[in-house]
């Protein structure tokens with residue numbers, strides 16, 4: 001048995017019938033950038049999320065950057081963010097010249113710790129980016145109550161959380177603006193790079209429409225700084241439009257797999273996440289274990305691929321290391337040495353999940 005962490009070929013086989021006609025339609029239209037497919041996808045995705053606007057962009061990273069620029073973040077701004085979410089937000093802050101203020105996470109959820117956020121808010125920051133890591137929604141009500149008295153903009157990184165919903169509010173509708181990625185392995189994936197922002201603030205949507213296309217207003221008249229070319233092309237938009245009606249079903253299947261893992265895993269040397277509800281779209285199924293190298297070797301010998309999301313806290317990345325001495329965040333550190341991602345994608349079979357469960361349950365660490 002060979003069980004990969006993700007398998008986009010299986011996903012293509014499952015979606016061939018819906019995406020092939022969409023691709024054909026775009027090819028025949030003779031219109032490839034910023035047209036009807038993009039407009040239709042923006043309208044559908046905004047409506048799906050329950051937001052008033054969506055703006056299609058070239059990637060999730062661009063979405064984060066333009067979202068931050070649209071709320072006024074510039075060189076020297078201080079932006080609170082977690083350090084366990086793969087450096088994407090830090091990349092964007094470096095591009096802008098803004099300064100990351102790293103905030104620790106909660107041990108159980110791996111999400112931003114509201115108490116730690118309150119501390120940096122008291123010291124003074126200009127914005128917060130919260131990441132709904134592994135598909136699990138942060139408690140937005142609590143986070144909002146910390147920042148809103150200070151009028152600090154709240155940006156949601158929803159790149160792993162398309163469709164997650166809590167108390168009737170979907171990922172991307174509880175802050176000022178939210179960034180989505182449609183990278184092929186995300187819960188809603190294109191056949192190349194893609195991204196979007198969603199927002200309920202018309203002025204932010206308007207600003208990002210200018211920023212994504214050279215700052216033109218109107219065409220060939222440049223009115224804003226910080227602009228670039230960052231557009232979701234028609235091919236990607238058409239594929240996403242065709243896939244969107246199936247997102248709920250795929251998310252439900254991911255949740256089913258995560259639940260099967262959480263019920264089945266009972267190795268005392270492993271901590272598995274709680275059984276998930278609709279606030280979690282199970283983008284990644286991540287367990288915590290001591291001696292993870294030994295576990296991963298054991299799994300690999302049985303044909304099971306695993307991953308680490310993510311091995312290096314942002315403040316330990318070489319690109320930042322020389323800048324200054326960053327504070328070390330204890331929970332972030334602890335988790336970065338212990339997280340292991342098990343295979344979890346909609347096309348995985350129950351039989352395969354059970355096989356992974358058995359292999360994990362039989363594993364014994366070298367360190368007793």
Ligand SMILES: *Cc1c(COP(=O)(O)O)cnc(C)c1O
Nearest residue numbers: 059060061088159160181182183
């Ligand atoms: C994938 C991802 C991004 C970046 O999206 P791209 O489309 O690859 O640029 C940002 N944040 C998180 C949490 C992600 O998982």
